[in-house]
Amino acid sequence: LAQVSYSYRGSLGRCRQPAMRTWAFAALLAVAAGKSATASHILVKEEAKCEELKTEIEGGGDFAALAHKHSTCPSGRSGGNLGNFNKGQMVPEFDKVIFDPATEMGKTYGCVKTKFGYHLITVVKREGVKGSEEL
Numbered sequence: 015l016a017q018v019s020y021s022y023r024g025s026l027g028r029c030r031q032p033a034m035r036t037w038a039f040a041a042l043l044a045v046a047a048g049k050s051a052t053a054s055h056i057l058v059k060e061e062a063k064c065e066e067l068k069t070e071i072e073g074g075g076d077f078a079a080l081a082h083k084h085s086t087c088p089s090g091r092s093g094g095n096l097g098n099f100n101k102g103q104m105v106p107e108f109d110k111v112i113f114d115p116a117t118e119m120g121k122t123y124g125c126v127k128t129k130f131g132y133h134l135i136t137v138v139k140r141e142g143v144k145g146s147e148e149l
Contacts, residue, residue, distance in 0.1 A: 049101040049142035051112045054094035056080060056124075056134040057087040064125035064132035071122050077136055086131065098139075111135050115144045 054077060058064050067080055078093030089096050101113050105128045111117055117137055124134035 049113060050098055050140070051101075051137055051143075052098045052139040053096050053112055053135060053137045054078070054081065055087065055089065055096060055108075055136070056085045056094050057090070057131050058084060059086060059131045061125055061127070061132050064134060068122060068124055068134055071134065077122065077134075094136075101142075105129065108133065108135065112137055113140070113143050 056064075056067055056077070058067065063084070067075075067084060070080060071077055078095075081090045081094030084090070085094055087094070101109055104112065107126055107128045111123050111126055112135065117123060119137050119140070122134050122136050125132040126135060127133075
């Protein structure tokens, strides 16, 4: 925690907007606490399309193939894989699902609305969250 505080006072402490300072410090604390995840998602503009894709996945559709075909996020090219990230790096609505201890690994969640659109989310791995495991 001392190292995080030092980093915050150093480079991140120069953030001019209070909201950015708060976000930056929260992100650093999450890193220090070891909360990280690996997840995939499908991002679409319309809620109806999101619901349609969710139904298809629940019926046995391949998440990665559907992400490749339908996602508006560049991660769609890699089957929706977002790689590894820390709590605080994604928008709050996204983090809420990813880092909720009740979220089951491998299960598809959504449609989660963010400023980018509607997401279907699958958590592959999580660390530093009670009840976490790896698929």
